[in-house]
Amino acid sequence: MNLELALRMTEAALKQAFxxxxxxxxxxxxxxGNLVSFQRMEGAEISGPVLAQGKAYTSVALRRPTSELPALAAQGGxxxxxxxxxxxxxGGGVPLWSGYGEGERVVGGVGVSGGTITQDVACAEAAASVWGAR
Incomplete structure (x- = not known):
């Protein structure tokens, strides 16, 4: 993960949010789980900075999209x-993968917060698509 790529990913998420x-x-x-790039749109929720970074971190730590977690984290899950x-x-956090097969590993994550869960997921996926197209 480098700053230039992280900034392009952030921009893709913001375009999708628009x-x-x-x-x-x-x-x-x-x-x-260390922050590389962050942007907050004018008018975004006050909790967004904490939640966006938290979603990105969670997706890296657990190696799965955060949209999979509600059922798994519920009582009895x-x-x-x-x-x-x-x-x-x-939803709104997506891990970024590199490599294939046994060499595949998580190399970063993106988190989006401020819209509905569906909007956050769409924006995170737009950012992740930049990673996949690199």
Missing amino acids: REGAAVSVAVVDEG ELAGLAGAGFVCF
């Missing part, structure tokens, strides 16, 4: 109690 009619915050993190451990367990 199309969706949402005001969002976008965070891109590296494989250690495979990952019950996860939300209480500081992870963000709703």
Whole structure:
């Protein structure tokens, strides 16, 4: 993950948010969950910066999109109690993968917050598509 690519990913998420009619915050993190790029649209929710970075971090730490977590983190779920451990367990976080087969690994993540869950997921996926097209 480098800054130039992270900035392009952030811009792709913001363009999608504009199309969706949402005001969002976008965070891109590296494989250690460290912030590489962040932008917040004018009018975005006050919680967006924390949640966007949290979604990106969670997607890296758990190696899965955060949209998969609500059912898993619910009482009786495979990952019950996860939300209480500081992870963000709703859609808008997407891990970024590199390599193939046994060499495949998570090298970063993107998180979006501020719209509906559907909008956040669409924006995160737009950012991740830049990663896939690199």
